[in-house]
Amino acid sequence: MSSTSTTVPVPSASSLARSAAAVAAYFGALFACLEGIAERVTTAYEEQGVMTAATVSELIQPLAAETLAAHPVVGAGFVASPDWLSDREHYLAWWQGEDQRLLAERGVPIGHHVFDYTRHEWWQVPLATGLRHVAGPYVDYVCTDEYVLTATMPVLVEGRMVGVAGADTLLETFEGLMREDVRADDTIVVNGHDRVVVAADPLLRSGQRIDTTAYTEVQAFDDLPFRVLRRT
Amino acid sequence: MTEIRRHGSRARGAIFAPLGDVGRAGQVEQRLTEAIRSGVLAEGERLPSEPELAAMLGVAVVTVREALTGLRAEGLVTTSRGRGGGTFIAAGADADEEALAERLGSMSRAELQDRATQYVLVLAGCAELAAERADGDEVTALRSLLPTEGDPVGAWRHADAELWLSVAALTQSARVTRDVVRLEADFGSLARIPFADPDVREQTAHHHDRLIATIAAGDLEAARQCARTHLQSTLERVVRTQADVHDRNRMPRSAS
Structure with missing residues (x-):
């Protein structure tokens, strides 16, 4: 069990900003x-x-x-x-x-x-x-x-x-609340185990493990084990 | 925003859900008896306090007390007073081999085969998806559930049940997991009758190890095959036991 809560400064006006x-x-x-x-x-x-x-x-x-x-x-x-x-x-x-x-x-x-x-x-x-x-x-x-x-x-x-x-x-419930923002940014929210929480792509199932290294834009949170990912 | 679902627990919730108005003490007693016999409420587990049970079931405290008196008389629960006291599920309450044989005997051969088919199909499917979806931490968690050699048969049955339930949860489907909870509550105690035999427990321990290894390796086909082989061999014993019980039940009549 790993918690990858990392500290990454929030870049303003990032394309991930809305989802994050x-x-x-x-x-x-x-x-x-x-x-x-x-x-x-x-x-x-x-x-x-x-x-x-x-x-x-x-x-x-x-x-x-x-x-x-x-x-x-x-x-x-x-x-x-x-x-x-x-x-x-x-x-x-x-x-x-x-x-x-x-x-x-x-x-x-x-x-x-x-x-x-x-x-x-x-x-x-x-x-x-x-x-x-x-x-x-x-x-x-x-x-x-x-x-x-x-x-x-x-x-x-x-x-x-x-x-x-x-x-x-x-x-x-969470998926319903995030859907619009995630779709707008075309992003994926993953947890600390690199499993999909919610994704813009409807074929990415919640809970599915993905190779996060394929994503170039990454936004982590100070105090949540989640990351927001996007392909450029 | 879409409608928010706020379901409570179903498996346990079904046991503690509010009852109707009539024959309440008897209903409470019957429901708890079934839950204890099937292992849903496990040996050594503490029941909620009388006022808590009354609130959960939507009946008066005196009704709960009456039902508990009945359960005590049948030796299904014990009550101790003072600090750390309470009402506990009695040792051996679930592992009554005679009661299990009786239940098996009251079932037709066709029904047993029908249930066994469903049980094997669902659990083998769970093993396959678990192999696809589990990660290393989850495999470690599975290993921590394994029964150990010296465990008494009751503990062994519970550990095996929880292992399969955890495998089901690894499908990441709440519906599939709930189906498995229902299957286990209905049929699990019968499927585990053969564990009374230490040789079967030893054999099963090997199967457990192999199943977890195939899940860890992400080998879908091997995990399904392993689950199927194990469950079928166990259930064949159950079928044979049932035939013996049926023969035994018929004998007095044919002799007369």
Whole structure:
């Protein structure tokens, strides 16, 4: 799992600018919401010292509802680090769906004894880098049963990750939002694994791996594992 | 902007979806029993708390309590109090070989063949697309799911199920993955009956290694072939077991 978040200065009036701005705007606004969730957890922990599943759920529920209302996401919330909560090993203060159902604890639908979410990219990358991340597109068979992009940011207390704040966006939703700009620029948005997220070319399937060296115009982001590509 | 879909989980969601108005405790008990027997809810897994279950299922807490009492009586769940307590899926609840044989016996031979054909076709197709689409990190993730030699049969079955589910997810198709979740919930516990035999587990471990190697190599044809060969050999055993069960069931009548 690699996060190729690179720092490339934004050249003005680039032919990629419109696509890049659309990607940055979507995730910029979403992460602003997730920062609110992260801050709420940090502040509450500093005040109370010990956190339970019930406390953290009560704390996060209104913010998750706000995130679901303000952004076209299918789920949002906070996922606790194993053993951080005093009463649960694994816990997801996460709401999803039209009815905003609480996930609480999950098992893999037909899988292992416990759903160990710590092996998933959306957990691993924030843990390893201490930075925000967008995982996917991938089929999330544990929570949404959909093809999604998962945005997560670490929630840190004294330098230790106590969980992640995150939100799931359906790939089809993101594609719909980006389509016009990507078509106008004739670009491809790829993730850190050089897989297509959304492309102007309708024959490039989302999730398809491509040889990115064939593209001469490249725009990376400071804080997203995505790049915008274009052939000259 | 196009309509935004906000589906919740289907596989698990189906278990915890709100119920109708009548016979609710019985319905809760029946639904959870089926989920435990088929391995959807796994041994050692903690159920949501009584108030959480009540909220998820749209029933009163007292109804949930009644259903859990029934499940406890059948030995499917255990409850412990205090910190770290809760209601857990009991050990061996899913690995009741007699219950599995009974289910297999109640099925016609034609139905078993029909289900086996669908199962092999879908999973072999998943293996082929996974070989086309997986990258190195994803192959590593598959390896991390493999069961180990000393694992008890229940853990072995779960690990194998999750491996195939992960292979399905590598197709990058949510629909295909949901189909596989449904197939597994319906038929997976029967397809894994032969794992009770340690020799089958050993053989399967080799097949797992080979399957992952073909996916890593990006060899579509070999991955499909490997999946097919493995699943067919396992399912042949299931067919033979079913024939034995049918014979056994007929015997008392023919003797009388």
